Amino acid sequence: MEGPVDEFASVSFRLRDGFREHSRENTEILFADVGYKLSEQIENRFYLTLNRTDRQLPGGLTKSEMEEAPSRANPLAIAQDWNKQWEHIRLADKLSIRTDEIQFDVGVFWFYLDLTDRGFFSPDFRAGIEEVYSNNFGGNLNFVSRRELFGRRNILTIGVSPQLEDEHTQNYENNFGHPGATTARNEGISVNVPAYLEDQFYVAQQLSILAGAQLIFAQRDFRDYFLRGAENQSHLQDPYGFNPKLGAIYEINHDTQAFVNFSRSFQAPSFESLVEFTEGPDSIAAYTPLQAQHAWTIEIGTRGEYSRLQWELSLYRSWFRNELLELNDIFGNDIGTVNVPRSIHQGIEASLEVELLQGILFRKQANRPGDRLSLDQSYTLNDFHFDQDPVYGNNRIAGIPIHVYEAQLLYEGPFGFYAGPNVQCNLSRYPVDHANTFFAGAYALLGFRAGFRHNKGFSVFLDCKNLTNQRYASSIDVIADAQTAERAEIFHPGDGRAFYGGISWSW
Template identity: 35%
Template sequence: MTSRFPTRTSGPSSIASSIRRPAALGAAWAALSTFALSEPSFAQNAQPPVTELPEVTVTTTTTAKKKKAAKAAAPVAASQQAATPAASAPSAGAPAPGSRSGSLSVPTTAEATAEINRTPGAVEVVPGSAYQTSTPATTIKDALDYVPGVFVQPKWGDDSRLSIRGSGLSRNFHLRGVQLFMDGIPINTADGYGDFQEIDPTAYRYIEVFKGGNALRFGANSLGGAINFVMPTGYDSDLFGARIDVGSFGFRKAAVSSGGVSGAVDYFATVTAQETDGFRDHSDGESIRGSMNVGYRLSENVETRFYLNANNVDQRIPGSVTKSVALNSPETAAAGNLLNDYQRNIDTLRIANKTAIRIAPGTLVEVGAFNVDRHLMHPIFQWLDYRYDDYGAFARLSDESRIGGFANRLIAGVNLHNGNTDVRQYVNVRGQKGAQTVDAEDTSRNFSAYFENHFFVTPDVAVVAGTQFLHATRKREVEFGATPGETEFNLWSPKVGVLWDVTRNSQVFANVSRSAEVPSFGESVNVGPTVIPFYDIKAQRATTYEIGTRGANANFTWDLTAYRSEIKNELMCFYSAFGNCNVSNADRTVHQGLELGGGAAIAKGIIANGANPDTLWLHASYTFNDFFFDNDKDFGDNELPGAPRHYLRAELLYKHPSGVYFGPNIEWVPEAYYVDSANTLDTEAYAIWGAKIGFDNGGPITAYIEGRNLSDEAYIASASILDRANANSTLFEPGNGRAIYGGVQVKW
C-alpha cells in the first residue's frame, strides 16, 4: 500500500416512556414466564461433565482428507446456519459444558456456547460465520449488529461508538465502559480506555459478549461488561483460507489464513490488509493486521498456547459537524480537522501465553501472562505522541464436583493488569509536531480477584453467588504541562442469581449484581474557574437487577432480558468547552431497558422440500433504552443523552439448500435522541435499508454482494454529547451514503 500519512513517525516502540420504576421488571417477568415449556427438564447438570480429550495424534494426509470430506458433506451451508441466530441456550446435541474436543485451552464455538449458557444473565456467543461470509467484516458493527443491548455505530474508518446498556455515553472519543479482550488478552489500556482499530472481525472464530456484571470473570468493573474476541486454533480452522472484498468509497481488503495440527503442535495465523478512501472528506485509511497462536500439547492434560498480534493502522479523522451539515452535506469534514490534518495512527505488538492444566476430571486450571506495546500517534487539537507498555497475568480455576450429593461448580481467579504511559504532547502545526506542551508519565495498577459458585439445588436449578474485588491505583508524574496526582480504589462487586433449565432447549435466569468503573486519566474538568483533577473523580457504582429467558428450537429462537441499573457517581458530562466534554460524577442516574433478539422460520418448503427445505428466516434485534437522571440538581429527571430510545435491526433472508440466499434488511431509529443533558438538541429519526445476495453451500467457495443504505438517506449515525448544546454544536457524525460491497472467500 502507498502511505498517504506524512505526519507519521517511526514504527512501534516495541417501548414506553412510562417505564421508569422497578415494577416494570415485574411485568416483564410475567411476560418472560410464558416461555416455560412442558418438555422434560434438561438434566445435564445433574452430574458434572467428565469429558476426556482424545489422544494427541499426528494429522496425516488421510486425516486431513477425511476432515475435508466431512465438511463438504455438511447438509446445511455455513451461511444458512449463520443467518439463523445462534441460540444461547442448551440443546440436545450441544456438548456438555466444560468439554473440550480439540484444544484444551480454547473451546470451540459450540463448547463456548454451552459454557456461557451457565451464566444467570444476558450473554451471547456470536459465531464468525454469522457475519464473515455475508458482509465485508470490517468493523465491530458488522459483527455485533444483531446482539440486543449493544449499540454500535460507525464514526469513521474502523472507529465506532460502542455502548452496552448505556455504558460510556459521555466518552466522545475512544472507548470507556466496556472491556475488550482478544483471546482473554486486554485490548483496553490499563487505565480503561480502548480503541477499535486493532480489532479485525475477519480473524475470529467467535465473539463472547458478557453484559454488565455477567463479565465477573474479566473483572466486572464496568457497566457495559466485556467482549472477548476469540481466534480459531489449528483444531477448528481450515488448512488455507483467502478472501477478497471490494466496495464503495475505494474500499478494498485482502486476507489470508492458515491453520492445522501436526502431532502435539497446532497453529493458526491470519493477515489482513485493508484500504479505503472513505465516504467523507479526510476519512481515508489503511491498515495491516496480523494474529497467530501456536499450541503445544505437553500431555493429554496439559496444553500451552502462545499468542502474537500486531497492527499497523493509519487513519485520518473527518471530525464531528453540526446537525445541519451532517444532514445536508454529510461528506463534509470539520474545518479544523482538515487544517491540522487530524489522524489516529496506531502501532501495536501484543504477545501472550496461556497454559491449561486439567488436574482431575472436571477440574481445569488456566494461567497466563501478556505484554502489549502500543504507540499512538494522534495529531488532533494537539499532536499526541503516547507510548503504552501494558503487562499482566491471570489465573483461573474451574472445578466440577459434588457437595452432599448435589452438583456444584466453582470458578475462581485473579487478574493483574498494569501499565505505564509516556505522555508527550506537542503543538499541532498543520499536522506536524511543534513545540512540546506536555511531558508526563501515567501509571495504572489493577488487581482483581473473583469467585462464582453454582450450586444445583435440583438437577435443573442452580443458585449462583459470587463476588469480585478490585484494587486499582492511578498516578501521574509530571515534568511540565499537566497536573500531577494519584488516587486509589478498593471496590467489592457481589452478585447473586438463579439459573433454571426449563427444558432441554430453554432457560430462565435472574440476578442482582454490582459493578464498579474506575475513572481513566481522561476524566477531569478544566473549564473556566471549575477545576476537578482526575484524582478527585469518584468511581462509578451500579446495582443491576436482571431477568430473562433464552432458548431455541428448529423454527424459533429467542433471547429476552429486562434490566434496571441504579447508578451512583456515573461518569457524565457536566462541563464543556471547545466542543469537548469534561467528565465528572453525576449524583444518581438510572439505566433500564429491554433487550429482545432472535429469529423465526416464517415459511419452509416454498420451492424445495425434503429433509433440507428452503426457508424464509426472519432475524431481528430490538433494544429499548430508558436512561435518565434521578432528581439531579441541574437536570432533574431529564433523559441521558447519547443513545436512541428504540433501536431495531432486522433481516428477512430466503435460503435455498443449494447455498443461495438473498433478502432485505433494515436499521430503524424511530425517535430522535438528545445529545445534551439539558435536552435542548437532538438527532433525527431515520430508517435505512439494504439487501444482500450470496452463495454458501458449506463448500470451499463462498461469495456475497451487499447493498447498504440503498435509498441514499442522509442520517446521523453517531453523536457525541455535551451538558448544554445549541444549533452550532459540532457533535454529529453522518452515516455513510449508498454503498455496494462484494467479496469471495476460498478455503480448503
C-alpha cells in the same frame, strides 16, 4: 488437525476511501495462534496479533450542515489534518488443563501501542497532536471445579486477572498537521487487580442458585513532567470495590432457561477520564480526581429455543452512583468527565430468530442440509436518565439512542449461497445535550447482503448499506446545554449509499 500441533493464521487488509471528505482509512491486521497438546488433558496455545491503522478524521458538523451536505468534512479537520495512526502488538500464552471434574487456565499477555492522534488545537484548547506509547502487561488465573457438593451438582469458579499499564503521553501544538511546541508531557501508571469467586449450586435438578463476589483493587498514578510548582498535576489515587452477586437459573429443559440476577458493579476511572485539557488562555492538561462509579443491578430474563424459534430476552434496572459521564465542547473536543451523583439505567434487550421455511428448493438429505429462509430480529430499549440531579433533574442522559431495532430476512442455500434484505432503525429522536434541548433524529437504513461461504476454499460477499441514501447521525459528541452552544459541531454523519465487497480463501 494431525498430531499434537495445530495452527491458524489470518491476514486482512482494508482500504476505505470514505463517504466524507478527509475520511480515508488503511488497516492491516495479522492474527495467528499455535496450539500444542501435551496430553489429552493439557494444551498450551500462543497468540500473536499485529495491527497497523491510518485513519483520517473528518470531524463533526452542525445539524444543518449534516442535513445539507453530509459528505463534507469540518474545514479545520482538513487544515489541521486530523487523523489517528497507530500500531499495536499483542503476544499472549495460555495453558489449559481439563478433566471431567476440573478446568484450569493460566495465561499471560503483553500489549504494546504506539499512537499519534492529530486533533483540534487553538490557544484556548492546547491538546493538539498527542503521541502515546504504552506497555500493558497482564495475566489471568481461572479454576473451575464441577465436583458434587452434598451429593448435588455444583460448579465453583475462582480466579484473578491482574493488569498493569505504563503509558507515556506528549502533546504538541498542531501547526497545520505538524507538531509544534510541547503543551504537555506525562506518564500514567494504571493497575487493576480483580479477584472473583462464584458458586452455582443445584438445589434441584433444574434449579440452581448462584452466589459470588468480586474484589477489585485499582491504582492510578499520574506523573506530570511538564508543569512545575503549584501547577503540577501529579496525583495518586487507589480506589477499590467489593461486588457481591446473587442469582438463580431455572432450566426449563435442555434448550431453555429463565434467570434472575442481583449484583453490584464497580468501575475505576481511566486516565482518559481523569486527564483532560482545560479551555481558556491558560489551557493545561489537568488531572481531576474523580470517584469510581458503582451500581446495583437487577436483571431477569430467558433464553432458549423451541421448534423453529430461538430467543433471548432480558429486562434490567441499574441504580448508579457517581456515574462517569464525558462532556465535549461545541467543536466536539473532549473537555472532561464528571461524576453524576445519581442516575438510573433500565431497559430491554431482546432477540428472536424464526426459521420461516425449510426445504424450499432443496430438501434435506443425509449428505447435505436443505435450504432455509429465516428472520432474525433484535430490539433494544435504553432508558437512561438522571435521578433528581440538582442541574438536570430527571432528564435523559444524552447521546444514547432510546429505541433500536434491527432485522434481517435471509435465504441460505445448501451449497453456501446466501442473500437477503436487512434494516437498521433508530426509532425515535434522542437528546444530544444533557439539558434535553437539542435532538438527533430517527432513521431507518435499508440494506442487502449476498454471498457465498464455505469452511474451506473460496468465499465472497457483497454488503449493500443505506440503499435509500438516508442522511442521519451515526454518532454525536455529547454537550451539556445546546442553548448555550452556538453552532455546535457535534454531529458525525453516517455513510450514504455504500457497497462493500470481499473475498477470502481458507484451507
